[in-house]
Amino acid sequence: xxxxxxxxxxPETDRTIEEERLHRKQxxxxxxxxxxxxxxxxxVAGHVTARDPELLDHFWVxxxxxxFKHMTVSDLILVxxxxxxxxxxxxxxxxxxxxxxxxxxxxxDVVAAAHSHSxxxxxxxxxxxxxxxxxxxxxMFHDDVALCDAGSGAVVLDLxxxxxxxxALGDKKAxxxxxxxxxxxxxxxxxxxxxxxxxxxxxxxxxxxEAAGTPIE
Numbered sequence: 001x002x003x004x005x006x007x008x009x010x011p012e013t014d015r016t017i018e019e020e021r022l023h024r025k026q027x028x029x030x031x032x033x034x035x036x037x038x039x040x041x042x043x044v045a046g047h048v049t050a051r052d053p054e055l056l057d058h059f060w061v062x063x064x065x066x067x068f069k070h071m072t073v074s075d076l077i078l079v080x081x082x083x084x085x086x087x088x089x090x091x092x093x094x095x096x097x098x099x100x101x102x103x104x105x106x107x108x109d110v111v112a113a114a115h116s117h118s119x120x121x122x123x124x125x126x127x128x129x130x131x132x133x134x135x136x137x138x139x140m141f142h143d144d145v146a147l148c149d150a151g152s153g154a155v156v157l158d159l160x161x162x163x164x165x166x167x168a169l170g171d172k173k174a175x176x177x178x179x180x181x182x183x184x185x186x187x188x189x190x191x192x193x194x195x196x197x198x199x200x201x202x203x204x205x206x207x208x209x210e211a212a213g214t215p216i217e
Contacts, residue, residue: 017054022073024050024189025060028112029073031193035116036068040200043067046116047096050189051104057081059104063090068116081105095156102162103169103185112192113185121182124203128178131202134215138202145174145199153179174199 015023028050035041035048044067049059060076062068077088083097103113124131131138131145148168151161165183169175173195175183182203184195209215 020053024053024111025073025076027189028060028062028076029071031112031114031189032062032068032071034193035114035196036071038197040116040118040196041068042117042119042122046118047093047100048112048114048116048189048193049096049100049104050112051110052078055080056108057105058086059100061092061096061100063088064093064096066090098156098159098162099165099183102159102166103183106163106166107169107171107185109187110185110192111187112189113183114192114196115181115183116196117181118196118200120204120207121176121200122180124207125176125181126179131176131199132206132215133217134209135202135205137198138205140198141174141202144172145176146170146172147176147178149178152177156180 028048032048044065047061049061052058052060058078058080060078062071063075063077066075077085077090077092079092079097080086081101083092085092099115100113104110130147131141133139133142146168148165150164151158156162165175165177173185177183182196182199184192184199186192186195
């Protein structure tokens with residue numbers, strides 16, 4: 001009898017530290033390029049991070065000034081908990097450190113986090129309203145997306161604002177930062193990037209539905 005049950009590949013769990021580090025960096029570069037291809041980046045604004053598997057208070061991140069679409073593994077930089085670049089020869093985006101350092105510190109379960117100034121995400125964030133459960137896709141964020149207005153609209157350069165954003169996120173997987181955009185996180189780079197893409201589409205759906213009329217929840 002033929003087995004018709006769907007089978008999905010599970011992440012490898014027996015990698016060495018070096019193998020896992022390379023894997024995360026490869027997925028990080030690929031994730032950034034995917035976001036760039038989907039036009040989820042605005043110029044050189046935005047950042048995606050991956051926690052180092054050995055130095056747990058360090059993270060890999062795209063450097064300042066390089067477009068998502070052109071990212072390679074060799075472009076990535078390693079940043080410590082003081083905001084210093086300890087590997088790589090490019091500068092760190094100060095806002096990236098301010099936001100991601102506090103998120104990774106508050107959420108040891110998080111491997112990766114994604115943020116960008118995507119069109120529908122930043123537009124939706126300007127409304128200061130929660131995501132409505134008006135589609136099946138939106139329900140993946142049911143009780144799992146937070147709102148935050150700390151430092152809204154400004155470039156996040158104050159660690160206290162970053163801390164407040166992490167506090168608002170709590171144990172959820174996504175945050176809508178008012179007048180700024182979306183932040184998502186997950187147990188892998190793939191998860192963080194996918195949640196970002198999914199939330200962006202949910203914001204787009206709600207904006208379109210509310211422009212057409214009154215959506216039914």
